[in-house]
Amino acid sequence: MAIRGHNDDLAACVEWQGRVSQAALAFEARWTEASLRRIDPALHARFRRQRELFDAALDGGSIGDITRHGAAMERGYVAVVAAMEAASVPDDAYQIGRGPKGLTVAIGPKPCCSRVQELYGADVQWFLPDEVATIIEMDARFKAIAEVKRRFPGTEIASVRDLEDRPREAAE
Numbered sequence: 001m002a003i004r005g006h007n008d009d010l011a012a013c014v015e016w017q018g019r020v021s022q023a024a025l026a027f028e029a030r031w032t033e034a035s036l037r038r039i040d041p042a043l044h045a046r047f048r049r050q051r052e053l054f055d056a057a058l059d060g061g062s063i064g065d066i067t068r069h070g071a072a073m074e075r076g077y078v079a080v081v082a083a084m085e086a087a088s089v090p091d092d093a094y095q096i097g098r099g100p101k102g103l104t105v106a107i108g109p110k111p112c113c114s115r116v117q118e119l120y121g122a123d124v125q126w127f128l129p130d131e132v133a134t135i136i137e138m139d140a141r142f143k144a145i146a147e148v149k150r151r152f153p154g155t156e157i158a159s160v161r162d163l164e165d166r167p168r169e170a171a172e
Contacts, residue, residue, distance in 0.1 A: 012063045016070030020054065023077040029115040030091045031084050039087045043080060050076045096120065107132055 027036075037044040054073045057065035094108025094116055104124045106116040113126050127135075136142040149155050 009063060009066075012066045013058050016054075016066050016073075017058065020070055020073045020077075023074040026081045027077050027084070028093060028109070029112045030081075030093055031089060032092050035089055035092050036080055036084065039089055040083050043083055047076050047080055091115065091119075096124075 033044065033048075036047065050069065050072050054066075054069040057069040061069070091112075094106050094112040096116070097105045097107070099105075104120055105127055106112065106120070106124050107127050107129060108116075110128065116124055116126065136146050145157065
């Protein structure tokens with residue numbers, strides 16, 4: 001964003017960025033833009049164009065431009081959520097995994113966390129993709145699994161118990 005010379009302009013930018021971010025949560029906690037593009041390419045194109053207009057207004061537009069395009073973005077998020085719900089599009093902004101002993105994990109961006117807990121309960125463990133990568137790097141057993149997956153794409157762990165039952169030195 002360009003440096004703005006007037007406090008009213010800056011205040012309008014901050015206000016509308018906050019309002020649009022709040023409106024975005026209803027969509028981003030459930031879906032990706034790729035799924036919107038699949039179900040309604042024309043709506044997706046209009047939505048992307050409106051975002052470009054809003055970004056341009058934030059970058060150097062008048063307070064009126066910021067207000068007009070910010071309000072349009074809010075309406076845009078309402079429209080895309082309504083379209084996704086009307087089409088009964090399943091959530092795709094996060095992934096759910098279940099371990100053989102009952103652990104449920106969710107992996108995805110932070111806005112999804114409340115949605116996941118609403119659907120799967122407070123016991124679901126939330127991870128960002130970067131956290132998963134960090135965990136894998138922390139343990140030699142996980143690194144070995146990652147190496148097998150790199151060499152043999154599509155390989156899956158049949159059972160975590162298989163790993164637990166093996167002697168530790170065999171897993172390293």
